[in-house]
Amino acid sequence: xxxxxxxxxxxxxxxxxxxxxxxxxxxxxxxxxxxxxxxxxxxxxxxxxxxxxxxxxxxxxxxxxxxxxxxxxxxxxxxxxxxxxxxxxxxxxxxxxxxxxxxxxxxxxxxxxxxxxxxxxxxxxxxxxxxxxxxxxxxxxxxxxxxxxxxxxxxxxxxxxxxxxxxxxxxxxxxxxxxxxxxxxxxxxxxxxxxxxxxxxxxxxxxxxxxxxxxxxxxxxxxxxxxxxxxxxxxxxxxxxxxxxxxxxxxxxxxxxxxxxxxxxxxxxxxxxxxxxxxxxxxxxxxxxxxxxxxxxxxxxxxxxxxxxxxxxxxxxxxxxxxxxxxxxxxxxxxxxxxxxxxxxxxxxxxxxxxxxxxxxxxxxxxxxxxxxxxxxxxxxxxxxxxxxxxxxxxxxxxxxxxxxxxxxxxxxxxxxxxxxxxxxxxxxxxxxxxxxxxxxxxxxxxxxxxxxxxxxxxxxxxxxxx
Amino acid sequence: xxxxxxxxxxxxxxxxxxxxxxxxxxxxxxxxxxxxxxxxxxxxxxxxxxxxxxxxxxxxxxxxxxxxxxxxxxxxxxxxxxxxxxxxxxxxxxxxxxxxxxxxxxxxxxxxxxxxxxxxxxxxxxxxxxxxxxxxxxxxxxxxxxxxxxxxxxxxxxxxxxxxxxxxxxxxxxxxxxxxxxxxxxxxxxxxxxxxxxxxxxxxxxxxxxxxxxxxxxxxxxxxxxxxxxxxxxxxxxxxxxxxxxxxxxxxxxxxxxxxxxxxxxxxxxxxxxxxxxxxxxxxxxxxxxxxxxxxxxxxxxxxxxxxxxxxxxxxxxxxxxxxxxxxxxxxxxxxxxxxxxxxxxxxxxxxxxxxxxxxxxxxxxxxxxxxxxxxxxxxxx
Numbered sequence: 001x002x003x004x005x006x007x008x009x010x011x012x013x014x015x016x017x018x019x020x021x022x023x024x025x026x027x028x029x030x031x032x033x034x035x036x037x038x039x040x041x042x043x044x045x046x047x048x049x050x051x052x053x054x055x056x057x058x059x060x061x062x063x064x065x066x067x068x069x070x071x072x073x074x075x076x077x078x079x080x081x082x083x084x085x086x087x088x089x090x091x092x093x094x095x096x097x098x099x100x101x102x103x104x105x106x107x108x109x110x111x112x113x114x115x116x117x118x119x120x121x122x123x124x125x126x127x128x129x130x131x132x133x134x135x136x137x138x139x140x141x142x143x144x145x146x147x148x149x150x151x152x153x154x155x156x157x158x159x160x161x162x163x164x165x166x167x168x169x170x171x172x173x174x175x176x177x178x179x180x181x182x183x184x185x186x187x188x189x190x191x192x193x194x195x196x197x198x199x200x201x202x203x204x205x206x207x208x209x210x211x212x213x214x215x216x217x218x219x220x221x222x223x224x225x226x227x228x229x230x231x232x233x234x235x236x237x238x239x240x241x242x243x244x245x246x247x248x249x250x251x252x253x254x255x256x257x258x259x260x261x262x263x264x265x266x267x268x269x270x271x272x273x274x275x276x277x278x279x280x281x282x283x284x285x286x287x288x289x290x291x292x293x294x295x296x297x298x299x300x301x302x303x304x305x306x307x308x309x310x311x312x313x314x315x316x317x318x319x320x321x322x323x324x325x326x327x328x329x330x331x332x333x334x335x336x337x338x339x340x341x342x343x344x345x346x347x348x349x350x351x352x353x354x355x356x357x358x359x360x361x362x363x364x365x366x367x368x369x370x371x372x373x374x375x376x377x378x379x380x381x382x383x384x385x386x387x388x389x390x391x392x393x394x395x396x397x398x399x400x401x402x403x404x405x406x407x408x409x410x411x412x413x414x415x416x417x418x419x420x421x422x423x424x425x426x427x428x429x430x431x432x433x434x435x436x437x438x439x440x441x442x443x444x445x446x447x448x449x450x451x452x453x454x455x456x457x458x459x460x461x462x463x464x465x466x467x
Numbered sequence: 468x469x470x471x472x473x474x475x476x477x478x479x480x481x482x483x484x485x486x487x488x489x490x491x492x493x494x495x496x497x498x499x500x501x502x503x504x505x506x507x508x509x510x511x512x513x514x515x516x517x518x519x520x521x522x523x524x525x526x527x528x529x530x531x532x533x534x535x536x537x538x539x540x541x542x543x544x545x546x547x548x549x550x551x552x553x554x555x556x557x558x559x560x561x562x563x564x565x566x567x568x569x570x571x572x573x574x575x576x577x578x579x580x581x582x583x584x585x586x587x588x589x590x591x592x593x594x595x596x597x598x599x600x601x602x603x604x605x606x607x608x609x610x611x612x613x614x615x616x617x618x619x620x621x622x623x624x625x626x627x628x629x630x631x632x633x634x635x636x637x638x639x640x641x642x643x644x645x646x647x648x649x650x651x652x653x654x655x656x657x658x659x660x661x662x663x664x665x666x667x668x669x670x671x672x673x674x675x676x677x678x679x680x681x682x683x684x685x686x687x688x689x690x691x692x693x694x695x696x697x698x699x700x701x702x703x704x705x706x707x708x709x710x711x712x713x714x715x716x717x718x719x720x721x722x723x724x725x726x727x728x729x730x731x732x733x734x735x736x737x738x739x740x741x742x743x744x745x746x747x748x749x750x751x752x753x754x755x756x757x758x759x760x761x762x763x764x765x766x767x768x769x770x771x772x773x774x775x776x777x778x779x780x781x782x783x784x785x786x787x788x789x790x791x792x793x794x795x796x797x798x799x800x801x802x803x804x805x806x807x808x809x810x811x812x813x814x815x816x817x818x819x820x821x822x823x824x825x826x827x828x829x830x831x832x833x834x835x836x837x838x839x840x841x842x843x844x845x846x847x848x849x
Contacts, residue, residue: 114628116635181834188556188631189833192776196826199773203822211815340769344635351632406650415643421636425629426621 015058024058024068027051032076039084042378048072049366056359056433073265078258082246088257092329093373095264096322098365099271101349102358103318106275108347109356109435110284111311112291114191117178117198118346121316123205123338124174125167125323130221130333131214133160144209144217153225160227163324171320172313179312183305198343205335220334224327229255260329267325268362271318275358278314287311288437341414345372348417351424354431363433372413380410473710482705482791486698489792490536494529497799501525501807508811520810526672526684528806529799534690534759536798537697541752542775543782543790544704545611545745551721551785552741555619558634560749561772562641563611565765567603567750568757569645572658574599584663592664593692596758600696603750610641611746612739620735638769646765657764660757666692693755700751701791707744708787717741721785770822774801777829783839792840801825 015024031051035044055068073091081088100122107115131137137154139147182193209217232238234252242250278284286307289297298304327333345368353364386400393400424431505521542564549557578584578595587595618637622630649656669685676682708714719727720737728734756771757763778797782789805818832839 112628114631181830184837185833188627189780189837191628191631192556192773192780193826193830193833196773196777196829200823200826203819207817207819210817341639344639347632347635404650404654406654406656407647412643412647414639415647418636418638418640418643422618422633422640425625425633425636426618429625429629 012057012059015054015060020058021060021064021068024055024060027054028068028072028076031072032080035076035080039080039087042374044080045087045090045370045374048076049370052366053363056363078261081257081261082242082250083248085254085257088261090370090374092257092261092264094366094369095261095268096326097346097349097369098362099264099268099322100319100346101353101361101365102268102271102275103315104346105315105350105356105358105361106278106287106318107311107315108350109354109361110279110291111287111308113308113311114188114194115312115315116191116195116340116343116347117201118194118315118319119338119340119343120178120198120201121171121174122319122323122326122342123201123335124171124316125320126327126333126337127205127215127221127323128167128170128320129160129163129324129327130224132163133157133225133328134221134223136214136216136221139216140212140214142213144213144219146219149223155225157225157228160225160324160328164321167320167324168317169320171316171323174320175312175314175316176309179309183308195340195343198338198340202335202338202340205338215335218335220332222332224331224333226256226328226331227259229259233259260325263325267321272358272362279356279358283307283310341417344421345413345417348420352420352432354434356435356437357431357433360431360433360435364431368417371416376410376413376416380408383408475706475710478706478710479702482702482788483698485788486701486791486795489795490533493536493792493796493799494533497532497796497803498525498529501803504807504811512813517810521807523682524806528802530686530690531806532799532802533795534693534697534798535802536795537694537701538752538756538759538771538794539775539778539798540791540794541697541700541748541755542771543779543794544701544787545749546776546779547782547784547787547790548708548717548741548745550779552717552738553619553623555630556634556776557619557742557745558631558772559614559637559641560611560745560775561768561770562638562645563607563614563746563749563768564753564756564771565645565763565768566610566641566753567607567746568753568763568767569649569658570606570750571599571603571754572660572757572763574602575661575663576658579661579663584661587664589665589688592666595663596692596754600751600754603754604747605750607750607753608743608747611742611749614641615739615742620738642765642769649765657762660761660763662761666758689758693759696751696755700748704744704748705787713737713740774825777825780829781832781839783841786839786841789839789841796840797825797828800828 014020028051031044031047034041034047038044052069052072055065055072058065077087077091081091100118103121104115104118107113107118132155133153135147135150135153138150178194178197182190185193205215206218208214215221229252233255239250239252239255242254286297286302289300289302290304290307294304297307346365349364349368350361351364352360352367353362354360383400383403384405387403387405389400391400392398393403501521502518505518509517511517542560545560545563546557549555549560575584575595584592584595614637618633619630622633646656649658666687666689668688669683670688670691671683671685674681674683706714708717716727716732716737717740719730719732720734720741724734727737752771753763753768756767774797775794778793779790780793781796782791782793784790801821801824804824805821808820808824809817
């Protein structure tokens, strides 16, 4: 059973065959047209996302879908990004969080270990490059503050490339260190301990400004170096050409926008490939086995300790790499990025998309990131522009001006995350794009087409009893 | 469940005795360790006499720890009871605490605005505080029951992680709901406990002579109040669970839901009542927390909730007596680490590390004694 077949419905049938491919192409072109009309419109960005989602779901050959998707991601987004760099920023953030979500998916979705402190590994990667890629080394003896910025750095910018693998190693090491003590714990206990671990990392980041100043405390570390751009990318001729196309001056900083966008996509691409390979590997099957029933798995010869530890290490490794990249992109790292809300938002991505489902998790990451940095922010902007005007709030009859600024939608991420989590758990625990196994387990009554033998093998014994 | 005749006096005296033993025991052990450390570290500091500083601070630290311990113990009841009945960690319990705190504080702020608090003598002030605590209990209790009905009941019987994730969702949703309500009504999202009554006054217990310097060992009326509320609530809960029909029903549902249902117990009703009791205790603890720390905000319940859960695990989750012990130990440990960590490490590590202490303990307990200090058999079921 493939994902297409399960989600086939009448609407998507329109997109089958050569005519369907043409229709999808037309839709993509239409979206591009809307975006060229107004590169800044939220509607355009949402349409772009819908086009990408549609391309995933339509019943076409993988090559066709891949081609259409690549056209949008690799050509349309950068082209529009010339005129509105925010699109590239969103693209980069989606890539970062999709990678994080894929890492968490290894731990939660594949191995069934609920990790509520996942952002800690991201913090490890980010602080690693923040410490070595900034001038913090020179300030370890000073109390936190804003330091004078020198012209040189202890490590040259190209070390960034070496710190990506180092970030992976450091985060994986942390995963193993955390994994050891909590190996014996199951389910909810593990969740609480990992949550505590995440908080510990945040407290450490906040307080390790003394006795030696490693993190510069709540103020965070800045400036952090970005990797050097190849010379041809910053040549005046290229910048001049790009400026002509964009209709606005393009400088080296804008080039960094493209650079990070493509680098993020590249790492995400690698991550997807690795996650897919893992899912179908012997290790992946071991994870499934311990997720479903660890006693039975051990009886069948799955090494419990090692399997769980690799899940922690690999999941952490993904976010370690992205941490390094994120620190370089922001040039600033502070503890508040690594809050519990961030951990939970990654969990929301995984749950929304579908536990264990790679395309689902990527889609979940895109939806949550869009909600987080685009939709809620746009609503807030809208509200604040209404607040400038003399109009009254409909129904209430109070002027918009008197609406407290505390009511900004952008401040209510937790509300939406919470609501999403509850609704998903009650109505669709397998997520938007369910992994095959989860769909079989959670919607047994709808799976008439599946032979009984297959179902029998897939269900854990206690779930059968529960029904 | 064997039948036995209940002696009400015994059911009140037993938890009182247990509480006393737990408080005295953990206070003595932790003080002894701290003093030992102080003696050992004494030669490292020449600027101040660590031992003397430690001794001077000790009574206040103990009182702080005990009041904190009572609050953790009361909050831990909500976790442990729900866990006992459903084997489910109610992640949103800290938010019930927060709602209770807001309800109580709002009532007091309103009373203050009416000018009712300004003139309050001790007796009247006590009445107002009790009213606030009761309102907190009603609000948090009904919120807990509503939450159970809407979000948790539909998920009963689902795989284990499903209700847990929903509970995290409830926790986040409730935090921002309160934030929204407060922002919409008051324009800002935090409130302050109004100051009234003679609670800040101190009652001098005795005076010690420290190298010719007399030092008063005093206790605030506030601390006495907090301890009194704590004792009453824990004893009442013990009585309810051990000596009433409802308590027997709760215990039997915790033991075996199906059999309890066969014996004619309405399991859904008992589960809802368990949430009601746990939530009400949480709400009361929230008002007391606000009384102690004065500021309430929508995110205040989270960390206490986590700590109280740690306390419940420390004592042995599912066990009410265990939660009392765990709460006491954790409260004292936290107050001691907040007070002494910085002195002992020459200010290199501040009081902020107290949270790390609490989580460190949680991890250690789970590794070496997952059934908790008082737990009998293992509580980890797949």
